[in-house]
Amino acid sequence: MLKQYKLKDYNFRLILLLVAISIFGILLVGSADPALQKRQMVGVIGGLILMFIVSLMDYSWILNFYWLIYILNLGLLLLVLVTGDTKKGASRWIQIGGDNGFQFQPTEVAKIMLILFFAMFLMKHEEDLNTLKTIVKAVILLAIPLALVIRQPDLKNTITIGIIFCILMYVAGLSYKIIGGILLVVIPLILIAFFLITQTDLEIIDSYQKERIMTFLDPENEEYSESAIQQNNSITAIGSGQLTGKGLNNNKVSSSNKGNFVAEIQNDFIFAVAGEELGFVGCFAILLLLFFIVYECIRMGRRAKDSAGHTICCGVASLVAVQSFINICVATGLLPNTGTPLPFVSYGLTSLFSLFIGMGLVLNVGLQNRNYYGGEKAYEHRIHRA
Template identity: 60%
Template sequence: MIKQYKLRFYNFRLLFLLLAVSSIGVLLVGTARKDLMTKQITGVIMGLIIMVIVSLIDYSWISNFQWIMYGGNIALLLIVRLFGDSANGAARWIDFGFIRFQPTELAKIIIILFFARFFMDHEEDLNSPKTLAKSAVLLAVPLFLILEQPDLKNTIMITAVFCILIYIAGLSYRVIGGVLLIAAPLMIIFLMIVVQPEQKLIKDYQRDRIMAFLYPENEEYSDDTEQQNNSKMAIASGELTGKKLSGDQVTSVNDGNFVAENQTDFIFAVAGEEYGFLGCTTIIILLLFIALECIRMGLRAKDLSGKIICCGMGSIVSLQSFLNICVATGMGPNTGTPLPFVSYGLTSLVSLYIGMGLVLNVGLQSSAYNKELQKTIADKKEEYL
């Protein structure tokens, strides 16, 4: 379960990157909502403690409980479906009285850990129809429960992450080509259906967000485009160094509450206005380096499971960052996706830190560590003999 690791194999570079981006997140959340700053600090501290503990537990041992974790994940999603706390028309939280917990955020980590072990166990027959069908069914169950909350963005996010995981596991290019040939026309058909006023595939508010992105000039969707327009105005007003660094006292778009949910979905707008282009670039670079560090550690993993865990976490950080920034800058429809380690949200923050703890443990058991360990064991055997 817990091994004796050598400190020099601990990835302090990744730890520094996480501390840096989380510290920026605390500052931005405090700027957006001062009353939430203490909670965000608590979330960072809690996440760091849990991350360090998880990083010292053998991920191979944890993955032995893959089916228990899968079952627990389904149970949590069912509880949300049946007894979940609703907000803005969506039941996504379990209210414990002192804290609200969003199981979908933890589900992302569990799904990565589950399929990391599943794909490793089926590495030899990964491209067989039976294995592909089984993995699709196993994914479909939690996806259906997440979609029913309704939570379309996380349904798409988890599907995208799954595609990356199965590609990393060694999915045949022939299978990939076949899937793309089917998926491309299906996506076109889907878009043709959802733009129709009487469609039933997605919720009305989800359709309105898509229509607002496709037809921003249409006054019918002005309420949906206003948020993004104000977000772009806030980012543009920050110019190079931002209002906080330059001492500009001009009325703030964020302080005037022109951007709702600026502590979560539109936290990047706060960064743009307060710290300008330099602040936004710093956040993007830090998140990019975190994702690249995850991939680098995955390439040095001792087995396929570790490789999938690292690449899965790297994909979550990169995809969520991309979507959040696209929404804040008007380059994509409003999805309500938080910016990793920056946006307010204790469940999301702690879940990401759990995932990073797994990544750090993969790094502690890298191929270099195993070679040195084997050499040490061989030397001791020689001494004994």
């Protein structure tokens, strides 16, 4: 297998982009909390090594165990509900190695495992994808892990996984007629749920989740003013950086970072650190790197040997794109606070390792293009939608 791979087919552009965005992450996490910089650096190095190992593993061989991956995913999500540590009313982490060990968040790994599972599942159902039986089966298979995620409770990752699933179904060739029909049903349901959450006392979601939504809708309300301070300070921090920022590790007490005016700034609001210390130039550079990472994933997906490889690449690309969009919108006040990390930049070793595993899979898909088959025509993704 390894002898058939060719060095020229290895996507070094993607690796350089990942190294560059990870360096931004190390610097920004170090500025937000110097005590975490070394761990972030170790995480990046370990993630790159893990990515390289995964990139040499044939993804087609891995997909042979797609049902095992699905069951293992359910097992991890069940484990976190039974033995997970509870913080701020949520049980999302498993403590490994006692008090001196580290925490593991299964939901981050679940995103990659579900992408792998549905890549194989959708390829096996290419011919009957647009039948009611296949669609219902896919939705049920998604609903089981989603129920475990939302039980933690973890609304942000429930939404993220749901969006990625929709993208995977679209990429696999779901008919426009079915998409339109689903939207006609889903959009009214979302509007009804939104009305019930914001205008009634029904406990559809947890109280802290409702508070975040209400804070976003009515930040001037005294009842939610305390919750709005964090997001308002994030917006102020980004704006205060202007064009070039105040500089990394500046000692200005008035800054939102050094003055501790924004909680979880090393994770959920890392973009506020970028805006304040690196300015518009630094923020634009981060956005550009994330854009090209997503682009490279999609580009390799279009040259994949089969639809499963194409789905894996698009799934990982959508994961990076969706999480980036949510994190930056939260930091800039365009969405309610969700606690979503910025890929490769925010502190969080489980998220970091999971993303690098995803990128390793993308690199392996790229290795198995037309050159891998000695010049034969590679798989070309063509969808005929009704």
